[in-house]
Amino acid sequence: MSVKEIPQNWEPKILVFACNWCTYAGADLAGLSRLQYPPNIRILRVPCSGRVNPQFVIRAFQRGVDGVLVAGCHPGDCHYVTGNYFTRRRYLLMQRLLQYVGIDPERFQARWISGSEGPKFQQVVNQITEEIRAMGPNRKLRDAQ
Amino acid sequence: MSEITKKIQEIAREILEKGEAEIVIGWEKGTFWYLSPPAFIDKPEDTQRLVWDEFCHNNLSKYLLDYKNHEGKVAIFVKGCDSRAFNRLLQDKQVDREKVVLIGIPCTGLKDQDKAKSLGPNGDIPKAQKCMECKYPTPLVYDYLIGGEEALNEVAATKEAPDFSDVKAVEEMTPDERYDFWTKQYDRCLRCYACRNVCPACSCRECIFDQTRIGWIGKANNSSENQFFALTRAMHVAGRCVECGECERACPMDIPIMLLNKKLIKDINELFGKYDAGIDPEGKLPLGHFDKNDPEEFM
Amino acid sequence: MKYAYYPGCSLSSTGIEYDMSTKKVAKSLGIELWEIPEWNCCGASSAHLTDHLLALALPARNLAIAEAEGLDVAIPCAACYARCKATEVEVKNSQEMKKTISEVIEREYAGKTQARALLDVFVNDLGLDSISALVNKPLKDIKVASYYGCLLVRPPRLGFDDPEDPQSMDQLIKALGGTPVEWAFKTECCGAAHATTKSDVGFSMIEKILTAAKEAGADCIATACPLCMNNLDMRQSQVEAKFGKNYGLPVFYFTQLIGLALGLNPEELGVNKHFVNALGLVKKLLEAEGRRDTA
Amino acid sequence: MERIELTAALAQGQELLAEVTRESGVRASKCYQCGKCSAGCPVAFAMDKTPREIMRLLQLGLMDEALQSHTIWLCACCDTCSTRCPREVDIARVMETLRIIAKKKGYVAEKKMDLFHDLFLKSVEKHGRVHEMGLILGFNISGMQPLKDAHFGPSMLLKGKLSPLPHTIKDNGEVKKIFANVRKRGGKV
């Protein structure tokens, strides 16, 4: 089957690793503000974006998600002082490595979304969902099941 | 017998006789002419087994991990890349500098073992890939030095800068081409973990790929799990790989593992500034610290 | 000790006594100077006001010749020093500039040869102890205002001494047995070519320096720059006339002062070539010496 | 006093300001107008605008006013300003750059000074070195002051300080080539 073929009724599934203090709160604010976005994302709450092990990201692709977003506080605003600086280093590398083995850049993204950025959360989710919808299901790195 | 072989035998004998170390780890001739596997010598008379030739590939620093609980001192021979590995192990607090005697060998580059096998002893055997790009042919740390300081200068003059042309070639492919390329490579992977077992950056007590209770990786030997293994291992050695190329040499399936490692080395240099692993045992690791002014791409 | 020697244009005309005294003194101190054959003008203060590349290229040719010989260049003239140093630093810091310059001068210059101010060479390479060891006619009781001017110390990245209160020449004077005076105009600008091109401005800049030296109680001024020399010495009478003052301040190149202290013949040092009579002071010095000898 | 409309001035000056920034490597916006440059400038007493005011004109894009000033010509390149600037602004370099641009645009507020440098470089190009006597004579004649400084002549000659004939170096035209090569690269010599 060609990688590009998009089956009917397919809906992209996107996993968002959200830090508890900024991005999760930003998503809550989007909800409080009733900012609509497509229901394709699943938020997984972690204390800090620095908790997100790259192995979790690969695992998600293995199990069949179509896109992964790692999101946390803006650098300098980390609830845990420096966590997101490590996140930034780690995922600058990881992003390049994933692209190097053939993962399309849209499939893995990282963003800083603060607790007050409900609209930004909405906009990022809209954008990623659209990008991934246009690309079709991800089959790269995916296990056989 | 080469001049250097004579010298290493002499120094090894002296070290054992004087009791400076109880064991000397060097290389000896193996079953085939193109193999020089490690030799573990504990008797002065056995030092005549030691050799130095263009097939002394094994990174001996790795074997120090087997002697972590050994009470006495161990002496090892180090090429430039072995010495970087030693520094790395120091940085990882896996070896005690006081308990190791290092004998440095300025290395003019080794020969490609596989090509040797196919071309035969009389063939014109090329240098090993890793040696063609070696930036540190001379040992960075040693207690004794074969050939003295002059040898250092001679060898240092031969070093060549890596140009990452192989990495760039992959980067220039389309995403799908890249994926196909790597799938083809890792579909061959047997998950024998030979790459891990020889790697001096792999110093964990328990590797996560052996942690069945957490289930990081499935037992199935399929494309997906193999790639999980490849990517995870690459991230684990990121900023720590000393470019000794042992992973690739040990791989029975000829997977170009260094092509992944070099990608990370290239990116670390581009993103976070010049860094060569295993140069400064006191230094900070690229993923062990950060700079507030690191590139910002996630706005 | 061997250096390539770049005298610069002034030292073959208005600053001829600087050249004479440099050569004499270097010889006495055991410094070998190899004059760059067929050296060219460094462009001094005109090239950099006209074209940046020209300003870097003109000195580069001289440096390239010295580099081929494997020698650092000792430069008496402060202006020449500053231009040469600027070229050296730019070439050293930029591969691109190195390439451009080599193409323009059609010679190789890699930035290996260093431009060194002669004062720096004497004070820091040879060392004050070596100089004072050879002094046999100390400049006893002579109060000297060390005048560094601009270009030995500024900009700080090119200069070799403190830009606000340099000490090398003062220490040298001390080593020669003289007394350096404390004064605040050590690095104040003399106006350079302004005395020629815009004399009312130039003269009043000179006036301030001469006045400050006089007020500080100096018997004479020491300098390391032929243009400063011109302004302070040749123009002194003009400035006196214009401002109705009477300075009578002899001005020496520091090399001449070294020569005098070493006991060299004042005429061989060109002390007779100044506009403000300098021989009077020299005579006084020798007389005092004589008195001490007899006493 | 004429009122300046700031937005138009800025728009008008933008291009020249960019040129100054590019050529000098100095961003005028770094200057915080403390005046230390002008306070220490040995020629400030003779200037029509203090060096700080020149920086201010650049900040607001009032380029013509800066380029037409006498200040940029009176600057003696002594680097005192740059050395003491608390913001690491190389003001002397800005003056130098402005002077080069002013000349290109035909704004030469101090004609004599410009003439001096022209003659100087002509002498260098021709002989490889500066012929000081020729330079001073030439300068005073072209400057319509043939007798100025003439009284120094005889004593100079006597002291062996001026040679009546230029010294030309045997460099096989290398210096001329340097000038030519600089011109080939768009040099404004």
Next chain:
Amino acid sequence: MKRVGVFICHCGSNIAAAVDCEKVAENAKSFPGVAFSTDYKYMCAEPGQDLIKKAIKEHKLDRIVVASCSPRMHEPTFRRCIESGGLNPYLLEMANIREHCSWVHPDDKERATFKATELVRMAVAKVLKNEPLDKSTIPITKRALVIGGGIAGIQAALDIANAGHIVDVVEKEPSIGGRMAQIDKTFPTLDCSACILTPKMVEVANHPNVNLITYSEIEKVEGYVGNFDVTIRKKARSVDMKACTGCGTCYQKCPSKVPSEFEMEMMDRKAIYTPFPQAIPNKPVIDRENCRYFKTGKCGVCQKVCPTNAVDFTQEDELVTERYGAIVVATGFDLFDESVYGEYGYGKYKDVITGLHFERLINASGPTMGKIKRPSDGKIPKNVVFIKCVGSRDEVKGKAYCSKTCCMYTAKHATLVREKIKDSNVYVFYMDVRTPGKGYDEFYTRTTDQFGAKYIRGRVSKIYEKGDKLIVRGEDTLLGRPVEVEADMVVLATAMVAKSDAAKLAQMIGFSYDQNHFYTEAHPKLAPVETHTAGVYLAGACQGPKDIPDSVAQASAAAVKVCGLLSKEEMPTEPIISAVDEAICAGCGMCVPVCPYKAIDMKVIQERVHGKTISRKVATVNSGLCQGCGACTVACRSAALNLKHFTNEQILAEVDALCL
């Protein structure tokens, strides 16, 4: 067999309008481990909570998933709920089907219901791997340490002591008082600094809850919030504090003169000395470097004249270790070294002085008894120049920041010169006048208007001596003209800089500092007196340039934080922290530098290998310091470190559940 209960909340119609809650509850029944599933209108309301508690009992549930609003809203509610239902509160997971589902997908009930189902499935997968966690507590030592005995330290100590807690104040110098003791008058009120400071010094010295430990320095700090073990070096005073009556005979008779630091070296003190007359404790110390007895072995005059035999040459430094619950750092500031400004000739020209010299010159007990006299010849200066921003706002030779206090103290100095020397002229060279404080701008206005100080906008470029005058060259940038002043004296408004040993102390205690070595507050707006290290607070200029009112305010704020902490017997610690699996840990130490709280140390453990006992190093997490961010867990390649409640296994289970 684990038995999970799932409870889907309608939140009135907030959720139910967009999500088919009954269907979600129904779907959940098929998830592995789910023993019970239901939905209800308001789970957070009392009937809802009772429903959960009842279900726990009836269905023998051992784990609970509540699908409702954001856990940031009601996680504590439901944790309490299941705890009172008999379960460990950490056996709860929540699925956020309101903020993250119903409210953002109001128009597609089918897909919103599907999403809610998946979110519940993720929560169930996670909760199956939840472990019961217990909040532990750490005891709090009811004793505070204040480092630094300047005005900030004194204020903090007094506030803490008045709240009933014991405070130790450690001061490096022989007397408390700090910089404020050197200052003559305070702006904007011009009241005498000593008159308002010395009563505070006496109060703190006499306070039953305060122990002053002067002439002492911090040597080592270990431990964590509530339990800092601090080693203090009490330097040898060479004077027995108990025996000494402070009569002063010793320093009257001492033959060794030393320039007085307190008087900015414009006056001498003796080798046995108190820094200033109102010093507290008012008992001398011997400066051994300058004491004739210690240098030559001969003299001993002080010992001979002492009526109480208090002088003891044999005293040695003493190390004491004490445990504290909280630390206030109030170490103050140093002055910028102005000798880097060669153009100003500071150090070369005697009459170019700093503001602090000037404070001593106008002080009635200073070297000139309060008469403003030039240091060079003792003449009364007529023309006085003040230069502001010397070392401040100068990224080349000094510091890029504004020192904040100089505008005001210079205005004060200008006023005082005009007041004390009637025929004087005062020129103030400035770049900006910054007076944001109560009564500050009014003061500045009086300085120029009423007292006639001339403010010249421009930085001075050069000062040089001409005869007995100092020529000050500047530009009046408002006129655009170079100007010159023939001054008799020049006062430089020196930048405030961090203490030279500021970084050392910060590293010792374990908190961060900025590139200028000022201490970093935990949050610039919302936690201005806290550091990132729990239990360590900041007061005064060690955190950044500050004037007296700001320092005192910050000191009181820090004291409140300390009192809050010390008011409890013990402190609960969050159980969501990292833990080390020692069997796996290889001791590489990669986790140590990534921990922002310095909560990870390496320790040595013993184990038996092949019949031999060997020791090796492993990481250990300090539960008092760990805040549960999990950074270490990713740094650890072999997953020897794991974050409780967000374990690798839990997160992987969630990822897997999402994709079923």
